[in-house]
Amino acid sequence: MINIDTAFRYRLKLNKAAGVACHSFIKVLAGAVTQSGLDYVLKKDHPRVYVYLGAAEEEESLAEIAEIFLKSYVSPEEVKTKLLPFLEGSGFVLKEVESLPYHLSNVQNLISHVCYQVTGVRGSISRGLSLCPKIDRKHLYSIERLNANEIKIIMKLNPSGSFSQVQELLKLLRLGGKKEGYKATRTALYWADKNGVLQPL
Secondary structure (H helix, E strand, O other): OOOOOOOEEEEEEEEEOOOOOHHHHHHHHHHHHHHHOOOEOEEOOEEOEEEEOOOOOOOEEEEEEEEEEEOOOOOHHHHHHHHHHHHOOOOEEEEEEEEEOOOOOOHHHHOOEEEEEEEOOOOOHHHHHHOOOOOOHHHEEEEEEEEOOEEEEEEEOOOOOOOOOHHHHHHHHOOOOOHHHOEEEEEEEEEEOOOOOEEEO
16 A cells, blocks of 8 residues: 555656557556666556546547656656657657646546547448447447547447447448448547536546
């Protein structure tokens, strides 16, 4: 158990390039923390880092979340400055660092919805939905057409904390063609406030 008097928690918000595997990011981030000179908290002989809800490898993401724990307080700006050089070339871009209370709820328990924008989409959304009785409507929060070939999808997480990949949803809707015919970008993560209104994380 970490001594809460000497542990400081930081949330990192990042972009991820298409073609980069999120499961490799724990190793990448741990290496960056080790080399950065930050005074980090150990977990089984490695820096204590967490990566949440990584987007699929083929998807570009503008909404990746990770957390690190340090033994002493450092300003978020300094944490970012120290980590940036060691993330170059990783496929991840560090956008923002935020200092958090240690006891704040696990971000995986906080996130309730994920938003995608998909380009290269063909066909009628309403017709696609009508032809797909198997789709679990509980997890499709909203879907709207933004222009002739682009749609926006907000999906609700299932109880296990994961979500169907957007490619599978497009297949069910019969909106997408071949896998190469469209591009999915994860653009936002949301949590629901006490009134059920979605708030961006």
